[in-house]
Amino acid sequence: MGVKKILQSFNTKVFIYFLIAATAVYTLAFTLVYNLKDDGYILADWLINYQDGGFKRRGLSGSFFFILQDLTGLRLNYIVYFFQFSIISLFFWYYSKLIRYKVTTLLYLSLLLSSIGFLGILNNVTYVGKKEFIVFLIFTYFVYLLDNDKLSKWKEILICIFLFVSTLLHEVTLFYVPYFAVALFIKTGKFEYKRYLKYFLAAGIPALLIIAFGKNVNEGMSLEILSKRGVHPVYGIFFWNIDERLYIKQHISEYKLYFISLGISVLHLGFYLKYLNNRKIISILLIGAFLFSFPLFYLAIDWGRWMYIHMMMLIVLFALMLKKGSSMYASEPVTIDKKFYITSLIIVFSFIYRVEMSGKGFSFQGMFYRIFIAPVELLNKMG
Template sequence: MKIRKVVQNFNIKIFIYFLIIITALYTLAFTWIFNLKDDGYILADWLINYQDGGFKRRGLSGSFFFILQDLTGIRLNYIVYFFQFLIISGFFWIYTKLVRYKLTDFLYLSLLLSAIGFVGLLNTVTYVGKKEFIVFFLFAYFVYLLDNDKLSRTKEFIFCLLLFVSTLLHEVTLFYIPYFAIAMYVKTGKLEYKRYIKFFVAVGVPALLIMLFGKNVNEGMSLEMLNNRGVHPTYGIFYWNIDERQYIKEHANEYILYFISLAISFFHIGYYLKYLNGRKLLSILLIGAFLFSLPLFYLAIDWGRWMYIHMMLMIVLFTLLLRKGESVYAFEPIIISPKFYITLGIIILSLLYRVEMSGYGFTFEGILYRAFVAPLELLNKI
C-alpha cells in the first residue's frame, strides 16, 4: 500500500524538470571551474587552432577564439565559456521544450537516470564542457523542428552547413550523423535515402579533408601561443602522445568492464523499444548507428564517452515517439505491474554503477555511492 501511495503522488514530469535543472547547473558550474583552472582537456580542446601549423582537426574553434580575443581583449577562458554556456544551456532549454507537452512515463524517465544518460554527467564530471554538446544542441533543435513540422528543405540544407562546421570543430560529429537520418525516419515513418545523403556528405567531406591534409593538434607552437594569450595548461590534449590502440590493449582488464555497462545499456534500450510500435526497423537502425561509431572505439580510449553520447542522442530521439499532452505537467500515470518493477530495478541498478570516460567501464560508484558512501569515507579521513 505504501508503494502504491508513493507512486500515485509521484509526478514524473516535475521530476524530469528537476533533473534537467540540476544537470544543467552542474554541467555549467563545473565547465566554469575547469575553464578557470586552464584545464588541459575541457578548455584546451576548444583552443586547438590553425595558427600553429595550419589546417588540422578541431582547429577552427581555437582560431575563431583567437580572433575574438584580438578584437575584444577579453581572456580566452571567458570567451570560450561564453560559447560553452550558450551551447550547453541551449541544449537543455530545447530539450525542455521537447518534453514540455509530452506524456512522459516511468520507462522514459529511466533513460534519463541511466548511468550514461543525464545521470552520467553527475557521475563523471569529465563529461562536462566537451564539444559533443554542439552535436547535442544541433540534434535537439533538429528534432524540435521535426516534431513541430517546421523542418523545411531549406532548413535541412542549413543544418548540413552547420554539421559541416561542427565536424571541423570536432570530428566526433561524423560518427553520430546516423541519428539525424533516424530522426527523420521516426517522424515520417518512411526511409528516404536520397534525403539522408546530404547529411552524410556534409560531415564526410570535412572528415576526408582532415584525414588527407590535417596536421598534428600541436605542431610545436601551440603551448607557447596559449601562454602568450594567458592560458597555461600543464596537461591534456596538447601534451597527448599516447598510442591509444596500444593503451587499450595494455589496459584490457579495465576496458573489458565496459562490456558490462554496454550489456546493461543494450538491455535497457531493448526493454524500452519493446513497448514501441514499429520497433523492429527502429532497433535495426539504432544498431546500425552504434556500428557506425565503432571506429571511435578502435581509435580512441574514451569508450564511456562514446557510449554516453549514444544514450543522450537516443533520449532526445525518443521524444518524437512520446504522445502529446495538454499540460506542461502531463505524464503517464504509473501502474503497479511487472513492467513497473522491472523499470524500477533498471533505475536502481543505473544509480548504483558508474561508467568512467576512459579506463574502468563499470564500478559501483554511481550516484547512490557518491551521495551516501563517499561523504562518510571523506569524514572518516578527516
Template sequence: MKKALYYFNSKIFIYLIIIATALFAIIFTYFHNIRSDGYILGDWLINYQDGGFKRRGLSGSFFFLLQDLSGASLHYLVFGFQVIIIIFFFYYYFKLIRYKEATFLYLSLLLSSLGFVGLFNCVDYVGKKEFIVFFLFAYFVYQLDQNTLSRLKEYLICFGLFLAMFFHEVTLFFIPYFLIALYLKTKKIEYKRYFKYILAVFIPAIIIVLFGKEINEGRSLSILKDRGVILTKGIFFWHIDERQYIKDRICEYLLYVVSFGFSVFHLWFYLKYQKSRKILSIALVMAFLFSLPLFYLAIDWGRWMYIHMIFIIVLFALLLKDSESSLASEKLILDQKFWITFFIIIISLIYRVEMSGRGFTLEGFFYRTLIAPFELLNKMI
C-alpha cells in the same frame, strides 16, 4: 504505496533532472576552464596559427579572433560559448518534451548511468565539444516534432553539422541519429534528403584526412602562453599509442562489456513497449556499428557510450505521446513493467562508467552522493 504512485509525476522529475544537470554542467565547466584543464579548455584552443589547417582547429582560431577583438581572457570566452551551447541544448530538449506525456520508463533513460546521470558520475564529460552536436540534434528533433522543419532550417542544420566537423570530428560518427529521426517522423526512406546530412559531415572528414596536420605542430603551447593560458597536461601533450593503451589495460576495458550489456538490456526493455520496435532496433544497431571506429581509434569508450545514450534519449522523446498539458505523466501501477523499470533505475544509480578505463565500478550516483562525502568528512576530522 499505490496512493504514492498515483500521485507520482515522471514529468516533474524530468524537469528537475534537466535543471540539475544543466546547472551541474555549467558549474563544473567553469571549474575546468578556470583551472586551465588541458583536456577540456585545451581541446577548444586547438588552432590553425600553429602550423596551419588541422582537425578541431577552427575553435581555437575563432576564440583567438574574439580575444583580439575584445581583449577578454580566453578562459572566459570559451566558457561563455560553452554556456550558450549547453543552455541551448537543454532549452530545446525541454521544449521537445514539454507537451509530451512522460513515462516512468522514459524517466529511467535519463537516470541511466550513461544518461544525464553520467555527468554527475564523471565530471570530465562536461564542457566538451559534443554539446554542439547535442544542441543541433535537439533543435533538429524539436523542429521535426513540431512539423516546422522548413527547407531553410534543414540547410542551416546541415551547415551547422559541416562547421561542427571542424570543431570535432566525432560529429561524423553520430550522423545516423539524424537519419533515424527523419525516418521516425516521415515513416519513409528519403535518400535525397539523407544525402544532404551525409555530405555535410563526409566532405569535411575527407578534407581533414587529406590536408589536416598534427594537433600540436610545436608552437601551440607558446602561442597559448602568450595569450594567457598555461597548460601542463592535456591534448597538446598526448603522445600515446591508444590501441596499445587499451591492450595494457584490457581487464579494465573488458568491464565495459558489463555496462554495455546492461544498457542493451535497458534499451531492449524500453523498445519492447514501442511501435515499430523491430525497425528501430535494427536502426540503433546500425548507428552503433557506424561508431565502432571510435572504439578502435580512441580510448574514451565510456564517452562514446554516453554520447550514444544522450542521442537516444532525445530521439525517443519523439516517440512520446503528445499532450496539451506540460505536466502530463502516465499513472503508475504496480505491475511487472513497473518493477523491472524500478530495478533498472536502482542498478543504474549504483554503477559508474568511467570515460577511459574502469568500464564498470560500483561508484555510481549513490556512492558519490551518499558515501563519498562522508568518507571525505571522516578524513578531514
C-alpha cells in the same frame, strides 16, 4: 498515504524538469571551474588552432576565439566559457521545449537516469564542457523542428551547415550522423535516401579534408601561442602522445568491464523498445547507428564517452516518439505492474554503478556511492 497513492501522484515530467535543471547547473558550474583552472581538456580542446601549423582537426574553434580575443581584449577562458554556456544552455532549453507537451513515462525517465545518460554527467565531472554538446544541440534542434513540423527546406540546409561546421570543431560529429537519418525515418515513416545523403556529406566532406590535409593537433608552437594569450595548461590534449590502441591493450582488464556496462544498456534499451511501435525496424536502425560509430572504439580510448553520447542521442530521439499531451506537466500515471517493477529495478541499479570516460568500464561507485559512502571516506581521511 499508501505507496499506491504516492506513486499515482508522482509526476515524471516534473521530475524530468528538476533533473534537467540540476544537470544544467552542475554542467555549467563545473565547466566554469575547469575553465578557470586552464584545464587541458575542457578548456584547451576548444583552443586547438590553425595558427600553429595550419589546417587540422578541431582547429576552427581556437582560431575563432583568438580573433574574438584580439577584438575584445577579454581572457580566452571567459570567451570560451561564454560559448560553452550558450551551447549547453541551448541544448537543455531545446530539450525542455521538445518534451514540454509530451506525455512522459517512468520508463522514459529511466533512460535519463541511466548511468550513461543525464545521471552519467552527474557521475562523471569529466563529461562537462566538451564539444559533444554541439552535436547534442544540433540534434535536439533538428528533432524539435521535426516534431513540430517546422523542418523546412532551408532549415534542413541550415542543419547541414551546422553539421559541416561541427565536424570542423570536433570530428566525433561524423560518427553520430546516423541518428539524424533515424529521426527523419521515425517522423516520416519512409526511407528518404537523398535527404540522408545530405547529412552524411555535410559531416563526411570536412572529415575527409581533415584526413587528407590535417596537421597534428600540436605542431610544436601551440603551448607558446596559448601562453602568450594567457592560458597555461599543464596536461591534456596538447600533451597527448599515446598510442591509443596500445593503451587499450595494456589496460584490457579495465576495458573489458565496458562490455558489462554495454550489456546493461542493451538490455535496458531492449526493454524500452519492447513498448514501441515498429520496434523491429527501429532496433535494426539503432544497431546500424551504433556500428557506424565502431571506429571510435577502435581508434580512441574514451569508450565511456562514446557510449554516453549514444545514450544522450537516444534520449532525444525517443522523445520524438512520446505521445502528445495538452499540458506541460503531462505524465503517464504510474501503475504497479510487472513493467513498473522491472523499470524500478533498472533505475535503482543505474544509481549503483558508474561508467568512467576512459579506464574502468564498470564500477560500483555510482550515485549511491558518491552520496553516501564517498563523503564518509573523505571525512575519515581528514580525521
